Amino acid sequence: MKNKHFFIIGGGDLQADLVLSAKKDFITHVFDYNESCSCKNLADYFHPISIADKEKILQLAIKFNIAGIATAATELGNLTACYIGEKLNLGTNSYECAKNTTDKSLMKKVFEKNNINHAKYFILKDEKDLEQITQFPIIIKPSDRSAGRGVVKVFDKENLKKRFYEAKDLSYNKIVLAEEVLKGRQFSVETISSHGKHQIVAITEEYLREGEFADDFLETQHLIPARVTNCEKKFIENEIMHILDAFKVKFGASHIEIKLEKIIEKRIKYKLSVIEIATRMGGLRDILIYNTSKENYLQLLIQSSLKQELKKVNTKAENFCLVKMIFTKEDYEFYKKIKTLKPQMIIKERIFIKNDEEFSYSSSLMDSKGYYYLKISKDENPENYINQLF
Structure with missing residues (x-):
């Protein structure tokens, strides 16, 4: 297939291994407005075009008659990839699915419609909306950013206004969310889907900057495999399948961040609350997965983008x-x-x-x-x- 073209949306450091994987079988194209990006010299072709410029990239996709399109760790890139994939009937999710898993205000509506546990929240568009918030601490976050940008814990009214405007400045759609602080251990679940059939590739233990009064949610380290009991693992897996179906995920990798709370009453039970879902690969996860189970997550992503049926994923960690x-x-x-x-x-x-x-x-x-x-x-x-x- 070396005469076929494959598009990678985004040229940052976390995309490098995806470019190299695709390059084994395809003529690769990378898109990024930053002409000094990490992947510029890795791909066969580099296009200094913003990953948000869907129409310009679509025209090039038609010109090169691409076999597939993908992105690894960027929300904005996922929107563009799914927009083009839907137009050209490639192995991506719908553009609506991409929007619902990028814009957290839309994401919340899908959670509510499908009875998925999530944090109670307020939508903040203007300063007057801050009057709804009477209990602290509370989490403030931009509606449509990733990598923890603008996500902070606010402990009092004095800092609320300042943090609201900081998050609003970061947000593309100028919508801010205020959420309750969820209890429990934090994990992310890494999945792969093809033709609507889902498999869990790994569960990741996530570690955040510590401190009772830490005002942000900086992720400092990730561990695979997560140290969970068989009962916890089964519970997580069942909930994740429901979430993927609720968002109508059909193809590609998904990265779902959750809180798992253990409740001890007459018998032990669990409460899983979803923080958010992204229908793209979580950053750094491909290396973590390969070095535990030898499973090639990037290759699974590429195969899915080509609409191929996927083999049973190996999740046994060595x-x-x-x-x-x-x-x-x-x-x-x-x-x-x-x-x-x-x-x-x-x-x-x-x-x-x-x-x-x-x-x-x-x-x-x-x-x-x-x-x-x-x-x-x-x-x-x-x-x-x-x-x-x-």
């Missing part, structure tokens, strides 16, 4: 894989310690920091100074590396 983001000097020092004492554990790294003077406050994943993956034996305790106790 070891743990942990990705750690570098935000602070302490994070960087721990990375250097591992690099010195246990270099064999580091299976991949992308370090952007050049000296200790560059550290400053981080508010989203986009502020990361780098990241690295650790392969951890099933005989070891991942907590030693999660909590930097080694």
